[in-house]
Amino acid sequence: MATPDLPLRPVDGLHPGRDQPDHDALGGQFLLRFSAVIRTAKTHDVSNQAFQRQLGDFLAILQTLFEEENEVALAAVADYFYLDGRRIKANASLMPVYHGLLGEFERRTLGGLRFLQGAHPAELERFFQLFMAAENPAIAETLPQAIEEARIEHVVTIPASEIDADDLSRQLTEQKEKTERGRARRIFWRAVLGTKKVLLRAQQTGRPDLRQAKRLVQPVVDSIMKHEYSIVGLTAVKDHDEYTYAHCVNVSILSVGIGQALGLPRQVLADLGVAGLVHDIGKLAVPGEVLRKPAKLLPEEWAMMKRHPLEGVKMTMRMPGLSMLTLDTMRVCLEHHMAFDRTGYPEVAQEWGQATLSRIVAVSDCFDAISAHRAYHRRPRSPFEALAYMLGPTRVSFDPAALWGLVRTVGLYPAGSVLQTDTGRLVLALSPNVEDPRRPFCRLLTDDDQNTLSPEQAEEWNPMPPTVRVVRVLKPEEFEVSATEQLAA
Numbered sequence: 001m002a003t004p005d006l007p008l009r010p011v012d013g014l015h016p017g018r019d020q021p022d023h024d025a026l027g028g029q030f031l032l033r034f035s036a037v038i039r040t041a042k043t044h045d046v047s048n049q050a051f052q053r054q055l056g057d058f059l060a061i062l063q064t065l066f067e068e069e070n071e072v073a074l075a076a077v078a079d080y081f082y083l084d085g086r087r088i089k090a091n092a093s094l095m096p097v098y099h100g101l102l103g104e105f106e107r108r109t110l111g112g113l114r115f116l117q118g119a120h121p122a123e124l125e126r127f128f129q130l131f132m133a134a135e136n137p138a139i140a141e142t143l144p145q146a147i148e149e150a151r152i153e154h155v156v157t158i159p160a161s162e163i164d165a166d167d168l169s170r171q172l173t174e175q176k177e178k179t180e181r182g183r184a185r186r187i188f189w190r191a192v193l194g195t196k197k198v199l200l201r202a203q204q205t206g207r208p209d210l211r212q213a214k215r216l217v218q219p220v221v222d223s224i225m226k227h228e229y230s231i232v233g234l235t236a237v238k239d240h241d242e243y244t245y246a247h248c249v250n251v252s253i254l255s256v257g258i259g260q261a262l263g264l265p266r267q268v269l270a271d272l273g274v275a276g277l278v279h280d281i282g283k284l285a286v287p288g289e290v291l292r293k294p295a296k297l298l299p300e301e302w303a304m305m306k307r308h309p310l311e312g313v314k315m316t317m318r319m320p321g322l323s324m325l326t327l328d329t330m331r332v333c334l335e336h337h338m339a340f341d342r343t344g345y346p347e348v349a350q351e352w353g354q355a356t357l358s359r360i361v362a363v364s365d366c367f368d369a370i371s372a373h374r375a376y377h378r379r380p381r382s383p384f385e386a387l388a389y390m391l392g393p394t395r396v397s398f399d400p401a402a403l404w405g406l407v408r409t410v411g412l413y414p415a416g417s418v419l420q421t422d423t424g425r426l427v428l429a430l431s432p433n434v435e436d437p438r439r440p441f442c443r444l445l446t447d448d449d450q451n452t453l454s455p456e457q458a459e460e461w462n463p464m465p466p467t468v469r470v471v472r473v474l475k476p477e478e479f480e481v482s483a484t485e486q487l488a489a
């Protein structure tokens with residue numbers, strides 16, 4: 001059913017004709033609204049009000065763009081979206097949507113879409129119906145044909161094959177480290193979105209699909225074994241909507257890094273990555289209002305929370321067959337909140353032998369969580385403060401070898417730290433340097449005269465040169481730009 005007069009919500013912060021529209025903001029809004037239409041179409045019929053509202057919002061942004069151009073082209077090339085030929089840069093909160101949509105395009109072998117001036121609600125409604133139907137892999141590739149048959153004139157598909165040539169030349173001209181970073185980003189976000197699926201599925205079936213988890217973790221293990229540590233840098237990006245799932249992926253990545261530093265063989269690293277990914281699966285059995293409660297937990301709520309290790313074991317036990325992977329996962333679920341000095345939970349006898357993999361996951365879990373838990377702190381600790389805290393007052397709670405592995409993995413100045421050098425420059429740590437934990441890969445934030453560099457002007461140190469020394473690590477409140485926004489870009 002077409003709705004001729006859709007209420008059009010204004011496009012946030014954009015006033016075409018008055019200000020120069022901010023391309024990044026506009027691109028981000030376009031992706032958000034496109035994605036919102038698809039998300040709603042997954043659960044609602046196109047005649048439903050919820051769908052119509054999202055479609056109205058999408059039309060509003062199209063019309064804003066049509067004020068400048070006769071057509072709007074959205075292309076997906078080499079893991080980036082381009083709106084009218086300009087790359088849409090994503091901030092941290094846009095990342096899940098960005099990578100979710102890239103996946104939607106990839107599944108349909110779609111390189112891009114052109115929306116032409118004159119696109120009307122009924123036509124877009126039909127387009128989204130066909131777009132959703134093409135989720136079925138059997139008919140995914142027939143989307144362009146279906147659009148033609150439906151006589152949709154103002155939406156034109158661009159096949160992925162037509163964009164491949166650009167893609168290749170881009171990859172060839174890009175520096176190696178940039179490609180590595182792009183690859184890491186792709187692996188990371190695939191793992192986050194895949195983990196979301198694994199957990200939602202586990203909620204229905206009552207058990208985690210460890211084989212699916214293994215498929216998500218494999219590329220992480222491959223990267224770390226090749227000493228490609230950009231993926232470790234991505235664990236510092238925490239302020240986005242999918243953090244619950246990213247936490248699982250972060251713990252998996254950090255654990256594989258620690259395992260690699262300790263010399264564990266590939267097979268064990270793969271199992272460790274899976275166990276790290278599902279360590280908190282037992283939280284599915286904890287009521288949502290307890291999990292999300294922003295205030296301090298009451299004693300009975302805390303008791304529910306403390307049951308998640310045991311619930312995790314019960315869920316993993318429901319997996320058919322018994323393998324080393326299942327056993328390792330059960331141990332990690334049970335023991336990841338046990339401290340090295342046997343404080344922590346569940347309570348066990350002093351002589352309880354905590355498995356090596358559990359000790360590793362305990363370290364990565366704590367490192368990731370204390371730099372993100374807004375509920376417990378006035379502000380989250382920076383990754384550098386988290387490391388200092390774990391190596392300082394609380395070091396007795398952790399296995400010293402696993403702590404050493406953490407330093408080898410994240411470096412002394414973990415990604416997301418803003419550093420002041422002896423030359424007076426400010427730099428942002430992007431990812432660790434496996435050769436030297438004191439010299440991370442960095443983006444320069446100021447020049448020699450302390451003038452702030454815009455992201456376009458900023459150079460990188462790949463890695464920090466040996467002649468430069470770090471004299472101070474800034475506190476997050478001392479720097480006005482969100483470090484994680486910069487990391488995600």
Ligand SMILES: [Fe+2]
Nearest residue numbers: 279280336337
């Ligand atoms: Fe946990």
Ligand SMILES: [Fe+2]
Nearest residue numbers: 279280365369
């Ligand atoms: Fe956790």
